[in-house]
Amino acid sequence: MASDDIWILGIYMTKFGKHPNLDTVDLAAEAAMAAMSDAQVSVRDIGVLAAGNLMSPGGGIGQQLQKQIGQTGIPVYNVANACATGATALRTAIMAVKAGECDMGLAVGVEKLAGAGLLGGGGRAKSDHNVYEPHGRYGAVATIDGRIGTETMPGVFAQIGMEYGHRYGGASFEMFARISEKNHSHSTLNPLAAYSKRMSLEQIMGDVMIAYPNTRPMCSANCDGAAAAVVVSGAKLKTLGPDQQRRAVKVSASILTTDPWEEACQVLPDVNTLTRNAAQQAYAQAGVAPEDLDLVELHDCFATAELVHYDNLMLCAPGEAVPFFESGATWRDGSKPVNVSGGLQSKGHPIAATGIANIWEVCHHLRGEAGDRQIPDAKVGLAHVIGLGSACGVHILERSAA
Amino acid sequence: MASDDIWILGIYMTKFGKHPNLDTVDLAAEAAMAAMSDAQVSVRDIGVLAAGNLMSPGGGIGQQLQKQIGQTGIPVYNVANACATGATALRTAIMAVKAGECDMGLAVGVEKLAGAGLLGGGGRAKSDHNVYEPHGRYGAVATIDGRIGTETMPGVFAQIGMEYGHRYGGASFEMFARISEKNHSHSTLNPLAAYSKRMSLEQIMGDVMIAYPNTRPMCSANCDGAAAAVVVSGAKLKTLGPDQQRRAVKVSASILTTDPWEEACQVLPDVNTLTRNAAQQAYAQAGVAPEDLDLVELHDCFATAELVHYDNLMLCAPGEAVPFFESGATWRDGSKPVNVSGGLQSKGHPIAATGIANIWEVCHHLRGEAGDRQIPDAKVGLAHVIGLGSACGVHILERSAA
Amino acid sequence: MGQQVPLVDYLVLGDRPHLVARQCDACGARFFDRRNACASCAQTEFTGVDVPTEGELRTFTIVAYAAPGVPVPFVAGVVDCDGTSVRGNVINVTPDPEHVRTGMKVQLATYVVGTDDEGTEAVGFGFEPVEVD
Amino acid sequence: MGQQVPLVDYLVLGDRPHLVARQCDACGARFFDRRNACASCAQTEFTGVDVPTEGELRTFTIVAYAAPGVPVPFVAGVVDCDGTSVRGNVINVTPDPEHVRTGMKVQLATYVVGTDDEGTEAVGFGFEPVEVD
Numbered sequence A, B: 001m002a003s004d005d006i007w008i009l010g011i012y013m014t015k016f017g018k019h020p021n022l023d024t025v026d027l028a029a030e031a032a033m034a035a036m037s038d039a040q041v042s043v044r045d046i047g048v049l050a051a052g053n054l055m056s057p058g059g060g061i062g063q064q065l066q067k068q069i070g071q072t073g074i075p076v077y078n079v080a081n082a083c084a085t086g087a088t089a090l091r092t093a094i095m096a097v098k099a100g101e102c103d104m105g106l107a108v109g110v111e112k113l114a115g116a117g118l119l120g121g122g123g124r125a126k127s128d129h130n131v132y133e134p135h136g137r138y139g140a141v142a143t144i145d146g147r148i149g150t151e152t153m154p155g156v157f158a159q160i161g162m163e164y165g166h167r168y169g170g171a172s173f174e175m176f177a178r179i180s181e182k183n184h185s186h187s188t189l190n191p192l193a194a195y196s197k198r199m200s201l202e203q204i205m206g207d208v209m210i211a212y213p214n215t216r217p218m219c220s221a222n223c224d225g226a227a228a229a230v231v232v233s234g235a236k237l238k239t240l241g242p243d244q245q246r247r248a249v250k251v252s253a254s255i256l257t258t259d260p261w262e263e264a265c266q267v268l269p270d271v272n273t274l275t276r277n278a279a280q281q282a283y284a285q286a287g288v289a290p291e292d293l294d295l296v297e298l299h300d301c302f303a304t305a306e307l308v309h310y311d312n313l314m315l316c317a318p319g320e321a322v323p324f325f326e327s328g329a330t331w332r333d334g335s336k337p338v339n340v341s342g343g344l345q346s347k348g349h350p351i352a353a354t355g356i357a358n359i360w361e362v363c364h365h366l367r368g369e370a371g372d373r374q375i376p377d378a379k380v381g382l383a384h385v386i387g388l389g390s391a392c393g394v395h396i397l398e399r400s401a402a
Numbered sequence C, D: 001m002g003q004q005v006p007l008v009d010y011l012v013l014g015d016r017p018h019l020v021a022r023q024c025d026a027c028g029a030r031f032f033d034r035r036n037a038c039a040s041c042a043q044t045e046f047t048g049v050d051v052p053t054e055g056e057l058r059t060f061t062i063v064a065y066a067a068p069g070v071p072v073p074f075v076a077g078v079v080d081c082d083g084t085s086v087r088g089n090v091i092n093v094t095p096d097p098e099h100v101r102t103g104m105k106v107q108l109a110t111y112v113v114g115t116d117d118e119g120t121e122a123v124g125f126g127f128e129p130v131e132v133d
């Protein structure tokens, strides 16, 4: 291991689901303490803390967490990047280690979302003005959500999938539902998933329509959860025990991007270009090709989103996402298993936790600790997350040679 | 200049005050574009953006800003650390450069606070339960703010100043008011201050009492404003023009701390230990002693706070803050000018902007560009900011030798 | 009959309702909202340009579940108006997958969104199918 | 007369009302709120300990302007109860700088905060001056 490499030394995710008796800080504390325990280090070893909690981003979740796990005076970065918040926290901790500010960092993401209902589109009634007056950057005299397109997340991502289908063909309602069928099937092996019941194609297609072609089980599940990771420099890892070195997972690439300007990005978020950019940078940084990946956890916030990311992450040839999926490649017994955790649709999507939870999943396979859902002999994995606005995090992880 | 030094290449603060016709993004865009213009670079030169806006911390101010100044696909970090948010944004950009991820970064802090009223203490009525049931980590059956101490900021910082007075003596209401008199006097030379009127001691003491001993003019002024800075690596700066090199200001230290556990910190925030820790680390990192400082911008969110930070920043001997102030040292013509900008009490405190605006002030003196309020031949300055929770940022800045 | 105002400032009412984009003088990028600078090239000068009123539906969704107060179902989509992408609802069509398909030709149409307390009507826009059968 | 409940769970009512802190078994740090682990040493075991009811006012403020619904003025402060710092109001005293001073001796006192719809009284605490004249 090179001295300037970055490694995941310990990582943990809580059970995703409903935790009515735990508050946000309880969940964060459980994840943080367990990640340090997994790393076999104490809070005194940690030199930086980066934390995210999107539902209360100004509340200083990092410092709130310190009160529960140990106030050691280290720098804290509270970060937010929509659904990429967890990945941003991890990136921040990694950056502090790379900058030489410390040799070990802790990243935590946590969210309480169970029962949150529909996200996006405001979530509350917007009353029109009593006397019309232009307001805001569109000079709007009344609410435009629902009148000039939709601001709901299921609707936005539905259009993203449908656009891909329009461009390349073959993307029917049934095809999108089959992606969801795969992830719900995968979730049956994941005891930490919010929902781990198999769903038939008929059940998925016949469920409540949210935004065509996304029915309810094709949407990410709001739930409570937290995840945390301890990162360490290669130089420090060399001084640690053999068990720590063996279980450590190498962060071969850690990339964060935002969307460069594209013609249509102002009217429909462009989740493609920034994902493709992040993937390209990550493959280059890691010296890894898509063919080398043994498993991928990608941001299937909706079934329609998973499809486009097959292409964006270059798991298939350009424009070939539909036949790629239809070949069975992305099932757990296929050539390129995607979302063997069950993905956001069944594992759940406690927003700020998601970007660390997907890395937790990959790490467990690389360590050979994934139990019933272990991908045999997994050596390299990729974790992808995207938040609208937009931000994309891609991490490539490799099994320790030790 | 050493290759791994970090420099401020360009910096800007908007007029602080009321900007009813500008939205948050307008203010952020003004600051960002002007900082890049001051640095003589374009948005294409920027490799990372860190941004903070505490009133809407989950809204992705960084990406919102990119839409207005150029979407170049670079990583964006939306950060929050209470009143230290601006300093945290700057630290994050610096960390990215130090980590070798890019050679130039942009940090932006912005806030719309004019007319926000009292911050802290909820700001809204909290109704008691109809049937008492224990709730939260104190098992409280009803609201405790006002019943078990106070959660208002003026009250919290009043106690912090009064505690110092109790420990060391000499800290009367009049003495605290004289600190405010100094800062309001300083502000008369600052055309960007929200309030730039001189106030007599009688006016200050006779104004509305908010939380004894802090009257209204002894409290930081809620206002709108933004500030932004471009940071660059020493290696990159060497390749830039002579004018850019001459005006660049060296970041000799950039430190962020949180509060280590202290016996009483759970009942009254301890703003002392983390500030002292940050100062000690900063002096060590910069190789600078308090005696070397030509000016200091410190976080006088209340007159009572300024006093304790004289001691915490080691501008005086331990316990000697009152005689130090009474000697006249911290007036602009004294031996250790503090808050020559007018400080938060008169310049204003648009929360997330504050931690960059104080660096803007110091930079302008170091460049010899501070106009009427120039501290002659200023070579070294310190900027300090603290946010409850807590986080403390300290930056030491030095004039370019070029 | 009362006055009419457009729902958004980039909708021009009158005999031939149409949309106006803010076009960057430097690079030609088009925006519907007010911008401090161009997201594409960072220049700050813009000129208003008319957007064609006919186009092709590039993508859509049928929203069945929305924020309170938003009537459902409705069809939200993106229309390619000769190279300018426009966000809008597909209106005057049955909102189901049998009647809406990507690639269909559509044209701008306006309708009254509501009336304020002074009797002023807010006029919105959408895109309706161009009858070609 | 209805039942009484303490305003917070660390106030013990009865003949001799007092506060109970959660003390870390490992390092002795004391907390009034529920903690997942000790902020001082990160260990997770705590034991309840009684806090002395007399102490010295270490600092205070007189809050004249507070959130809506909070009656003003009131005196907020920190009391050093033989080494344990306690946050609370100074009560049964005229709230002005002539009657409150740091260093003064105070003692725990309780009072009824309010009554709920079932007639249960919530009892809060504060610190009142110890008469020594």
Ligand SMILES: [Zn+2]
Pocket (backbone or CB within 6 Å): C024, C025, C026, C027, C028, C029, C038, C039, C040, C041, C042, C043
């Ligand atoms: Zn342009």
Ligand SMILES: [Zn+2]
Pocket (backbone or CB within 6 Å): D024, D025, D026, D027, D028, D029, D038, D039, D040, D041, D042, D043
């Ligand atoms: Zn302890």
